[in-house]
Amino acid sequence: MNNIKLYLSILIIISFSVLVSCSNDSVSGKKKIIEEPAKDVNESELLIDFINKSGDFINTKKMPTIIKAVDVYDNLGKYLIIDIRNNDDYMDGHIDGAVNVTVKELINFMFSEANPGNYEKVIIAGYSGQTASYYTSLLHLLGYGNVYSLKWGMISWSKEISPNKWGANISNKYAGSLETKSYPKGGKASLPILNTGKTTGYGIMKARVNKVAEDGFKSGYIKIDKLIKEQDKYYIVSYWPATVYGHGHLAGSINYLPKESLAIDKSLATLPTDKPIVLYCYSGHHTAFVAAYLRVLGYDAYTLLYGTNSFMNGKMKTGIGHAFDPNKEVNDYPLVPGEILVDKKITEKENSKTDSLKVSSKKED
DSSP: OHHHHHHHHHHHHHHHHHHHHHHHHHHHHHHHHHTOGGGTOOHHHHHHHHHHHTTOGGGSTTOSOEEOHHHHHHTBTTEEEEEOSOHHHHHHOBOTTOEEOOHHHHHHHHHHTOOGGGSSEEEEEOSSSHHHHHHHHHHHHTTOTTEEEETTGGGGTOTTSOTHHHHTTOOOTTGGGOBOOOOOOOOOOOOOOOOOOOOSHHHHHHHHHHHHHHHOGGGSEEOHHHHHHTGGGSEEEEOSOHHHHHHOBSTTOEEOOTTTTTSTTTTGGGSOSSSOEEEEOSSSHHHHHHHHHHHHHTOOEEEETTTTHHHHHHHIIIIISOOOOHHHHOOOOOOBOSOOOHHHHHHHHHHHHHHHHHHHHHHHO
């Protein structure tokens, strides 16, 4: 009898243990499903909603934030200048006060060291303005609204810097094969699918910006000869006013109006998600901003390096758009050799700001 009671007791304990175990597995399983937000979140829609609520910078009149060398020269001391060229070229000569930061370090530098709010403007200076524009766009998407790209790059600053980055890449080689025929936009399609695993618009934005920045500018541009050779492979966007489009454009290219066409309530959804997109403008600066933006959204987008200057520079000089002309665009501002330590530069600015506050306080007293 005692053996039977013992057996029944053991059986009850085992049954209860199995029941509890199954219950815990069930709860654990539900928690795992809840912890996988991407299954129930349309990240593209969340990201677009966040962009719209943040002002949709890429489709505003402020875009692109490009600054001329003369403005920088007239405001030295007010601006934080970040030189993204390689260290050897920076050491040979840079803008007075500029700090040298690689593009790989740029976002982290802005977040942890730069204190961009202490400056009227933050200037990104590269070789030709192409890379700087690309990364300036990414910084704007992260909320840094006072960042500007130096137009034409460091070539525009001084005659001592070789203009070959521009000079060797401007031509008229395809100016004779332009079309005036108008091509329709594609039909509306779904937005690209994003899988960052984030559940907020800003979280998705940050993850995508970091990914595009990590991939680098080389992943976001194309040169004119490659484009012409493989023209049918691409959805080509002529990103300039309709009047200019009518004067002549690359064969098969489709006109999208700057600062408005790529809004979600306009023509963004007409861009293909199954075909690479190439955008071109006058200088490549503007479409570098746009290509970075589209890549953050998940499109396979590229800016045409050096823009229309790479294939119809002569026609640009007739007044159609921004033509690179070394006689007009290259200045003779001084270069400073050697290195400026980042910490020292930022510290000096902090001290200067503190001193000015003290003076202001004394005046108020």
